[in-house]
Amino acid sequence: METRKRVLTQVNQGQLSVSLGAKILGISRQGLWKLRRRVKQQGLQYVLGHKRGPKPYQKIWNKTPVWIEDTVEKLFTEYGVGCDRLSWLLDDCAIELSRSTIYRILVRRRLLVVHKKHKRGMVILYAKGYPGEEVQMDTTEPLGKSGPTLITAVDDYSRWGFGSCYFGNRSKQAAVFLKHIVATAPFPIAAVRVDNGSEFQGKFKTMCQQLGVTIIRNPVRHPTSNGKVERMHRTIEEECFWRVQAKPNDLDYARYWLSRYLAWYNTKRRHGGYQMKGRTPQERIEEWILHKNTPILYKEDVNETLIRYTR
Template structure:
């Protein structure tokens, strides 16, 4: 009998039987329960529920659970932005006031709809000793990348702020010598007067020349070169160049240098002012650079709290409206059925 489901009639009969023989034979209930093979905990639980029928035993929705229209909105938004991860989707929906949910909730909804792909990753510890900048324009990451435009190779140099991940400046040229790098850095400094960042580069020939060292010293900046044959040590700019090639250059397929410059310019504008960056808390680099990240995070937290409160108030109001239909002699199973129907009703 232990561990098996029994009806409330059998349960009450067992309680009556044990109580009867406990008084009749003056034996402790423990001994009688051992004879019939029933746990004491089960018996006393049946005593507490004596005379009661089994109530609703299913999963009762909590007040903060999602409503059906919210699940549909999450799925629709995923189809509008199929290339975005679930975390970026979460904060995009928060900022656009579509649905106020947490990343874990979006993950569960998309996973249940079989809309998530599997990703495998390994934990890497190399390079974890690098101290991240605490303010904008402390670190500028610089690198040169090759672009294939209609069979002709060009050079693109980008300058990334290490704190905000904002693209400070970029240029595409037919050649990229040491003088070209100096010109690009000087134009970047003119856009942000008074800053003296630390320039982080690899060991390319443009960055190890004596003329470049003199330029860094005269301009008031400092220069650090990464470990040889280890591009991950300058991973911020490497990742950006990988992103701009996979999301801009290759899909758009520019046909000329001017076309490539216009395409990259549009992408950089979107990257800095619209695209949410995962490494800085899913805000745009422009917001991070301007110091608006804390207020954006606070506004998102408030939206999540308001959404939970709204769902709770709606469900409580619905329950209070349905409670008037209960009569004094209503059976518990009828109440359980009414609660089940209420939780399954649209908009509940």
């Protein structure tokens, strides 16, 4: 420090040139000029400089208030959802936070463990052009082999979901489910995408022919072709059956909570999938009806929901 003071004093008095003084201090000429200006403004006590960034005695202007961080922690603990869902829940509480800020709060409070990111392979995302163009359908056993079969269907364009539970997994039950969703869907269904399971043969094929619904089958061992309905299975398991503690032998209980969940899923739950942009399935359908051209299918087969929305 004394050496720096002596060199600066000699440079200021003209006893040393700027180039020689910078060489002695091991800095550039521009750095020496900045050092001289800082010392002139703030005194010789700043001859060593100081660390950049926020100071412990300075209040950080953009620091998230503690009560907001507490709200984020409470919502994460209660719902166990990711940063996108948390941002939507905070919007309902009139709190606006970015996804990255929510992530940093969770990491800072030890609620998330940071893992090394794995590089994702090449994936081609897509969405159909209008509601009902293609509905993905599949079955699963969320409560184990002894529990009921969950059959679900989801519209590729709007993510409007359908679901039912029953014991067994036969084509007759899949046919009854298809007839039900065709009658209750808020749009005409042109095609269904299914895998090659036995439940989608026999009476299911006959029902598709009677209803004029085209069957599109996935390639063998290619579940990614039905990715949207596969993801819906997981969503129902995590957000419905697990939360209400559904039991394998209580079919009525599972059906009751599934129907309540699907009503909320289609009208209130915001979606973060491809082209959804945080909208609900109902909003996606309404937006298409108001702003897009109606295809020939809709001109020939319009149900009450579409008539109500297009008046």
